[in-house]
Amino acid sequence: MSFFWNAYIFTLTGIMIFGLMALLYFTRRMPGGNDPEETTGHSFDGIEELNNPMPKWWLNLFWITIAFGFGYILLYPIGNWNGLLNWSSADQFTEETAQHDAKYGEFFARYASVPxxxxxxxxxxxxxxxxxxxxxxxxxxxxxxxxxxxxxNLADADWLYGGTGDDIKTTLTNGRRGQMPAWKDTLGTTGIAAVTEYVLQMSGNDHSKNQALQGQVIYAQMCSACHGQDGKGSLLIGAPNLTDNIWLYDLPDQDLRRDIVVTLNNGRAGNMPAWDDILGEQKIHLVAGYIYSLSN
Ligand code: HEC
Ligand code: HEC
Known part of the structure; x- marks a missing residue:
């Protein structure tokens, strides 16, 4: 921490603690205040405020909390001061992780060699x-x-990137990013409407035959490289199968036709995060086993 911020923290903390001490010291007794019947002159709906000092036990509690504060600052880190205990949250985390790994590592390791x-x-x-x-x-x-x-959906047998144990582990280890380009500028509204009808036809939904015919031409030129001539998709780049009527981008209460038009207009870029750094190989192995079991 830079000198400035270190000084800033200590100054604020000092003002706070010494300010409170001063406040306690100077208000321990009211001026005058020896007559237990004397009032401060404040009156609320006829209820008068007596001018008595604050109870001793209450003041003492305050002094104790201040002493506690000093002790705490002495023992624990603040600013660039590491504290007499030399404690840090990062160390504690590392230590607890190590303990946890020592305790459960054996479990994780036991299954690492099982396919x-x-x-x-x-x-x-x-x-x-x-x-x-x-x-x-x-x-x-x-x-x-x-x-x-x-x-x-990870519980069905429809995969963007493949459903073997190795595929799932690769997905988890490195993450995945689907890249579907936007077509608004290239195809325009009519082009998109046409190819949408063709996608609806491929997936066995209601469609306009004439538009689908035009759409088929566009599809062969613009889409088949990724989604395949037959529309069955590509596991290599996560291009979805467009013939199975299973949709990644299908809002429950929205017309499917509209969903497809939105996808085509704006493109899509689904992002599956990588888990290598977070879970590590052995945990990825176990969670992959669970995912695999859901559809097999
Ligand atoms: C931040 C949200 C998010 C989290 C958290 C997340 N995923 Fe994903 N996952 C996605 C998205 C989005 C995709 C689709 C990527 C695409 O569209 O190309 C995906 C794709 C996948 C796939 C590929 C599915 C297929 O059909 O090939 C698998 C398997 C998967 N995730 C498993 C997991 C597992 C296991 C975890 C937990 C360790 C996890 N995901 C955590 C968002 C997430
Ligand atoms: C560069 C490869 C590529 C091209 C070219 C491409 N797509 Fe895609 N498409 C993808 C990928 C990858 C996804 C999945 C996006 C994601 O996971 O977020 C996708 C998603 C889609 C979806 C959403 C599917 C669902 O399940 O919701 C539709 C519909 C679609 N594409 C149709 C088309 C049409 C029609 C064309 C041609 C005009 C086309 N795509 C061209 C790669 C491509």
């Missing part, structure tokens, strides 16, 4: 994977991994 696909045969491994899932993943993918708008 992801076979972890589901072990109740304990499954439960640990589920715990990790609830803590880290449920916030985005939902309590039961059913997903939501923009967050894929």
């Amino acid at each position: 992801v696909e076979e972890l589901q045969d072990n109740q304990q491994a499954l439960r640990m994977g589920q715990q990790l899932y609830i803590i880290n993943c449920a916030i985005c993918h939902g309590q039961n991994a059913q997903g939501y708008y923009g967050f894929p």
Whole structure:
């Protein structure tokens, strides 16, 4: 911490503590104040305020808290002062993490050599994977991994990036980012409307035949490189299968046609964070086992 901020903290703390001490000292007795019946002259609806000193025990409690404050500053860090105990929250965290790892590391290590696909045969491994899932993943993918708008369902067998143990682990370790370009400027409103009808046709939904015919031409030129000639998508870049009528971007109360138009107009960039630094290889292995078990 720079000299300035160090001095700033100490000055403020000093003003605070010595100011309070001064306040206590100078108000311990009211001027005059020897006559227990004397009033301050304040009257509230006929209730008068007596001019008596504050109770001794109450004042003493205050002095005790101030003494406690000095003790605390002496023992614990403030500004650039490390405190006599040399305690720091970072050290405490490291120490507790080490203790935790020593205690549970053995559990995690035990399953590291079991293939992801076979972890589901072990109740304990499954439960640990589920715990990790609830803590880290449920916030985005939902309590039961059913997903939501923009967050894929992990409990079905439909995968953006592949559903083998290795695929899932790669997804978790490095994270994933889907990159669907925006088409508003290239295709215009009519082009987007046409290709939307073609996507609806591919997925077996109601559509306009004429527009879909035009859309098919656009699709072959602009979309098939990523989503495939047959519309089945690409696990390599996470381009969704457009023929299975399972949608990543489908608001529950909104017309599917509108959702697709919005996707095409603006593009999409779903972002799955990387977990390598946070969970480490062994925990990723366990949570991958849990994810795998949901659809197998
Ligand atoms: C901040 C939100 C967020 C969190 C937290 C999160 N994910 Fe994701 N995850 C996503 C998004 C968004 C995608 C889709 C990426 C895309 O659109 O390309 C995704 C994709 C995935 C996929 C790929 C699905 C497929 O179909 O291939 C898997 C598997 C996955 N997440 C598992 C997990 C697990 C396990 C955790 C917890 C360790 C987790 N996610 C935590 C947002 C999140
Ligand atoms: C550069 C590769 C690429 C091209 C070209 C591309 N897409 Fe995509 N598309 C993607 C990816 C990747 C996603 C998933 C985005 C995400 O995960 O956030 C996606 C998502 C979509 C979705 C949303 C699917 C869902 O489940 O909600 C639709 C619909 C779609 N694309 C249609 C098209 C159409 C139509 C075209 C051609 C006009 C096209 N895409 C061109 C890569 C591409």
